[in-house]
Amino acid sequence: MTSQGQSLNSTLDDNCQGNFRGTLLTIDSYLGDQDVERLKFLCRDSIAPKNLEKCGSALDIFEYLLAEEWLSEEDPFFLAELLYTIKQKVLLRHLRYTKEQVEHRLPFHRKVSLFRNLLYELSEDISSENLKSMIFLLRESVPKVQMTSLSFLAYLEKQEKIDEDNLTLLEDLCKKIVPNLMRKIDKYKREKASQVGAPPVAKETESLHQGEEELFCRSDINQLLGALPEVSWRDEHAQSNGDRATPVSVEMLGASVDTLTSETSTKETAVYRMDRKHRGCCVIVNNHSFTSLSERPGTNKDAECLRRVFQWLGFNVYIHVNVTKDDLEQVLQYFQTHPGHADGDCFVFCVLTHGKFGAVYSSDGNLIPIRQIMSHFTAQQCPALAHKPKLFFIQACQGEEIQPSVSIEADAVNPEHVPPSLQDSVPVEADFLLGLATVPGYVSFRHVEEGSWYIQSLYNHLKDLVPRREDILSILTAVNDDVSRQADRHGTKKQMPQPAFTLRKKVVFPVPQEELLL
Secondary structure, eight states, X not given: OOOTTSOHHHHHHHHHTTOHHHHHHHHHHTOOHHHHHHHHHHTTTTSOHHHHHHOOSHHHHXXXXXXXXXXXXXXXXXXXXXXXXXXXXXXXXXXXXXXXXXHHHHHHHXXXXXXXXXXXXXXXXXXXXXXXXXXXXXXXXXXXXXXXXXXXXXXXXXXXXXXXXXXHHHHHHHHHHOGGGHHHHHHHHHHHHHHHTOOOOOGGGOOOOTTOOOOSOHHHHHXXXXXXXXXXXXXXXXXXXXXXXXXXXXXXXXXXXXXXXXXXOOSOOOBOOOOSSEEEXXXXXXXXXXXXXXXXXXXXXXXXXXXXXXXXXXXXXXXXXXXXXHHHHHHHXXXXXXXXXXXXXXXXXXXXXXXXXXXXXXXXXXXXXXXXXXXXXXXXXXXXXXXXXXXXXXXXXXXXXXXXXXXXXXXBOXXXXXXXXXXXXXXXXXXXXXXXXXXXXXXXXXXXXXXXXXXXXXXXXXXXXXXXXXXXXXXXXXXXXXXXXXXXXXXXXXXXXXXXXXXXXXXXXXXXXXXXXX
């Protein structure tokens, strides 16, 4: 039997030799208590209740699935479906599946019932406050014990208050407390009706919901996108001046069906969850002094403003000063595997430094592609941040240096050719936002005492607009407008920030209870 410390290749070799249990042991080592609870819930139709109650680990669940022939070395797809559903997609490789292969097979080989999937999806979007409200309404019929959203729904099912043909109680709760969950219930009714040939739910009652997983394979998406006109991102500067926009790649749009439909639908946009145990980590890389480049006076004011505003928003803030290339790699590796991501809502990474087109400078003068920084936090590299918003803010020039006036400096160095590979900075997958201080090819400005135009505007607009429940893209649009109106004292030097994103939903930070004082 393989040990937990063996490599993927060794695990796969053992799997090929028949040591399937070794593979299951490896998968078990990556699953926590919450994962076990989720697996038990999804297996309620596959494992007898009395046996399910005995399961204290994923290995116990696997043992019953093997005994009941739901799982075997020859056909491990049921486990692949379960791992995919609980968003442990990185573990699919141990079963020799890819995410795309599972998505392609699911419509035809799904073993978890539509009803079970519905309850699981609902549980993912029932916050702790929503759960308290639901229990309050049903207090006379719900035991006074600690419950999760999953155990609450399981209790209602066990008491026969809900089943696949009777969702009346659940609908009443959702309508009163979480109305947007009715979309999932409508979708379930429509899918169930199509299975039995009954009249489907009216199409107009079904709308896109936050977090729905992509059920089309990559080839399906490519064919669909091929029939559409080219979709482009445009920054505010391009829209107002008619500049050519940067096309979005097919892969980027194909990262999520939600991303595609958000371009063609006027329906209400979903919102990312912001009710987990922690808001998340905010990392600030603040480079003031360099071995071969000029210093950046005023940057400490920017770093302090970012620290204050993101702490106010509930983030745990980590500041790293004068970071070399090696230091940066250590910082990225540390936060790529940071344990706090599992219970966090969001991740923020800020870089204050000199820069060039698509890249930033370390304090020892090395040019680091922005894409390389962001790639550490993709779903594959950092599974704990999958489906969560990852926000990157870069205060650095992205083009040629302009001679500044006395109190204004440009975060740029002498222009050189930058390889094309540095130009495409945003990872080709969903849930990323990149806020650049300036459009590619241009400088950004920093006051030597008051800080940079971009970061100071971002600070002020977060402080002013979060209490108004504005989403991050609306806030960045206001930042664009503010910075575009600023100029040096001679009125000759201007700046236009540029956001680029693959967000699938709105990022709306909860309003802090305390006011952020100046």
